[in-house]
Amino acid sequence: MNAAVFHEPGVVVVEDRPVPAVGPGDLLIKVRAASVCGTDLRISRHGHFKIAPGQHRVLGHEVAGEIVATGGPVVGYAVGDRVAVTPNVGCGRCGMCRRGLNNMCPDYEAFGVSLDGGFAEYLLVPAFAVQRGNVFGLPAGPPFGQAALAEPFSCCLRGVQAVGVGPQDDVLVVGAGPIGAFTVLLARLAGARRILVANRSRGRLDRIAGYGADTLIEVGDRDLVAAVRAETGGRGVDVAITAASSPQVQADAVQLLATHGRVNFFAGLGQGDPATPTTPRRWS
Template identity: 45%
Template sequence: MKAGVLTAPNVLSFDTVPDPELAPGDLLVRVKAATVCGTDIRIFRGRKTMGVRYPSILGHEFAGEVVAGGKAGGWSPGQAVCVCPAIACGHCQHCVRGYENLCQNLQAIGYEIDGAFAEYIRIPAAGLARGNVFALPEGLTYDKAALAEPLACVINGQERVGVYRGDTVVVLGSGPIGILHVKLARHSGAHKVIVSEPNPLRREAARAAGADLAVDPTAEDLPAIVRDQTDGLGADVVIVAIGVPALADDALALARHRGRVSLFAGFSAGEKAQLDVNAIHYNEVMVTGAFGLTRLQFEQALKLIASGRFEVDSMLTHRFGLAEISAALATAEQGSAIKVAILDA
């Protein structure tokens, strides 16, 4: 089969590799659509190393069609499926306590397991046994289904920080994840959503996604604007949706007393952030992280997209064939796209 193969940081090529070999209980899926995540770019550039192997195949946001295997789970060739890529063990202390996204034995497609930037992908038997494979709802296209994974992560982040009806929410960064945060905050009933983003194309995308204000932090006074929009109090929720460590402290300054801050974005290995601990202490600001997703959140995201009540079509701004994998990654990295999809020819 053909695949985009990562052999070292910054070295990815479109090559012929052996077809996946199925062990008993495995499922073989023909990839119909995969979308590029910012984490894929970080792995490609060597800024994320946990779980990464060389050579390997990236790609963890995808949907496809069953080719072989999976009979014990009731799957048959030709079925359209979407897969939650985070495979938890189900028996460690974290899984038992209900936070499988932090599983101590987590195996993830696109990390420890070869991913979806390929013609075919092997879903391990453990993924089938744990319920990571979902049938595509009728009428849902493969490219939109691929966005269930990032939306599920955003659902996890907003559940952790709490976004409620009537809140004022500030989102720092309006890349694909920031746009999903805007959309989900609106869906959850936020009264006002303010986005900070230096890229003019992404500011416009944030407005189209439902942001009341899209601010250029390089040319405008974001803290003053937030104060003006909140009667001088600050935001109820501030979400850091881009992995820039300095934004963590900025977020604290934008939050109201007893406000809530989500350090949602992943930061590159070795990067440190300065935090105003007195602001946390005296203002009683809650700061939380968010990592990954659960199968329940994945299912919720898939159903939400399929319902038509959560629009994602406009996010899919660029489409490439698998042979154009390098161009797809470059486009996603340059910031000229919102979401880049790699489609089956």
């Protein structure tokens, strides 16, 4: 089968690999769609602490496809099922996993990181990942290209829920890429009063308008803090969600919070980026 394989930072090779062998309890998925995440780009450029030097890894962790083989009977799954796969597999035993936070497990495995991922014609989901709930059946409707986005979309859902967006909230989303678009859509569904989106490029802002944004702010070289303060009459926003990987954006987002505001630093920072001290403005 064809697979896109990370060899070392800067080197990803499309190569021929054997179709994985299916062991007891495993599922073999014919990949129909796998989307490219910022994490894939970061790994391809800089590597990952869970990929040892010299180790090769098939990238890709946002995957939808069809089950084409099972390792014996696997309860709840059958050949022909349309499924989406979620990437992180918690150990199932630690304090984080017991709280349902398997994405915070210190001993996690993940497709496209410590396990071969979805940038290949076939993805093997090992029995332990099947048992820990990493494979979800799909309804008949959505095409695979949309279903592959279930994973980033669910991350955004969690991100919006974590800051408790509701009908009294003015919400600022910084970054108008796919994550920003999902966040806008979900903030709208959560009942946000007003949604402001800031981005550097006009093109992406125009595209996000249809997702429910009320105010589009082209930051350009314009200061984000000044622009949002002007738009909100100096009040700031109740919720800020950063969907752009930038320490400056994180610092600015904190400055823009109204009293009792909440912030979610959704987009992570690169390894070299220092965490910026972020002191909220004082109110007297």
